[in-house]
Amino acid sequence: MDKIGIIGIGNMGGAIAHGLIKNGRELIISNKSPEKLSEYEKFKNVEIKKDNRDVVKDSKYIILAVKPKVYADVIDEVREVFSEDKILISIAAGFTLEKLEKLLPSRKIAMVMPNTPAMVYEGMSGICPNELLSEDERDEVKNIFNLIGRAAIISEDSFNAFSAACGSLPAYVYMFIEAAADGAVLNGLNRRDAYEFIAQSVMGSAKMVLETEKHPGELKDMVTSPGGTTIEGLKVLEERAFRGGIIEAINAAVEKSKNM
Numbered sequence: 001m002d003k004i005g006i007i008g009i010g011n012m013g014g015a016i017a018h019g020l021i022k023n024g025r026e027l028i029i030s031n032k033s034p035e036k037l038s039e040y041e042k043f044k045n046v047e048i049k050k051d052n053r054d055v056v057k058d059s060k061y062i063i064l065a066v067k068p069k070v071y072a073d074v075i076d077e078v079r080e081v082f083s084e085d086k087i088l089i090s091i092a093a094g095f096t097l098e099k100l101e102k103l104l105p106s107r108k109i110a111m112v113m114p115n116t117p118a119m120v121y122e123g124m125s126g127i128c129p130n131e132l133l134s135e136d137e138r139d140e141v142k143n144i145f146n147l148i149g150r151a152a153i154i155s156e157d158s159f160n161a162f163s164a165a166c167g168s169l170p171a172y173v174y175m176f177i178e179a180a181a182d183g184a185v186l187n188g189l190n191r192r193d194a195y196e197f198i199a200q201s202v203m204g205s206a207k208m209v210l211e212t213e214k215h216p217g218e219l220k221d222m223v224t225s226p227g228g229t230t231i232e233g234l235k236v237l238e239e240r241a242f243r244g245g246i247i248e249a250i251n252a253a254v255e256k257s258k259n260m
């Protein structure tokens with residue numbers, strides 16, 4: 001099986017690495033600060049390299065998981081060894097295929113937007129390959145990201161919307177969990193239990209959307225008893241523009257992607 005390289009083992013690169021390691025894939029990794037690499041020494045299926053170019057030389061699929069501001073520098077550094085058979089997997093917000101193709105002309109490139117739940121195999125990744133990838137290579141990119149959750153091929157013009165809605169979403173959900181726990185603590189539930197019970201409730205609610213295929217509004221209605229407690233909470237959320245706030249948050253993230 002082809003080796004997968006990961007340059008940059010931070011929050012996202014580390015989450016992908018952990019997911020792939022547990023699935024038995026062979027990885028070659030590098031990171032600017034060597035301390036982050038030491039936790040990977042114990043894995044037999046991971047090779048650690050000091051030089052980013054060695055990651056590229058020995059892998060077929062190379063996931064570039066550094067911050068967008070150093071993308072161009074790292075691509076400059078590895079360009080010479082990035083032969084035509086290799087596939088660059090870009091996960092940076094704000095990097096279009098056009099921008100990437102300027103940095104690495106005539107090369108196979110796939111833009112992918114994963115999210116951090118990849119670490120527990122529950123990631124969601126949107127994939128947008130350029131036309132130089134073969135059918136098998138497109139499938140393999142999808143397979144790689146399917147190992148750490150769900151993956152879907154998406155169109156280039158929906159990539160920013162996907163990034164804002166799915167790449168960033170875990171942060172919004174964690175904020176929601178924290179806020180819900182604050183509300184529960186205010187009313188006497190202990191914090192540790194609150195995080196566990198609320199996280200399970202979020203996971204169960206998401207599973208209902210995926211498994212029942214019912215409209216989210218219908219699922220909401222099933223919870224909301226006439227004259228009951230839930231409708232009191234929903235009324236406050238509507239008054240505080242909960243939906244509008246989320247729509248605007250996703251819109252702001254899309255705008256930022258366009259202007260990075």
Ligand SMILES: NC(=O)C1=CN([C@@H]2O[C@H](COP(=O)(O)OP(=O)(O)OC[C@H]3O[C@@H](n4cnc5c(N)ncnc54)[C@H](O)[C@@H]3O)[C@@H](O)[C@H]2O)C=CC1
Binds near residue numbers: 008
């Ligand atoms: N954090 C997230 O939830 C998501 C992040 N992304 C994308 O992933 C990329 C990385 O983001 P994070 O993991 O959050 O950042 P991070 O700062 O946690 O990780 C970046 C890693 O790259 C390393 N690095 C920096 N310069 C390097 C170089 N020249 N060579 C090798 N390694 C180098 C850093 O030491 C660090 O460990 C970004 O492009 C971001 O847009 C995409 C989806 C979700």
Ligand SMILES: O=C(O)[C@@H]1CCC=N1
Binds near residue numbers: 092163167
């Ligand atoms: O905040 C960011 O820019 C990255 C992209 C999506 C999630 N994290």
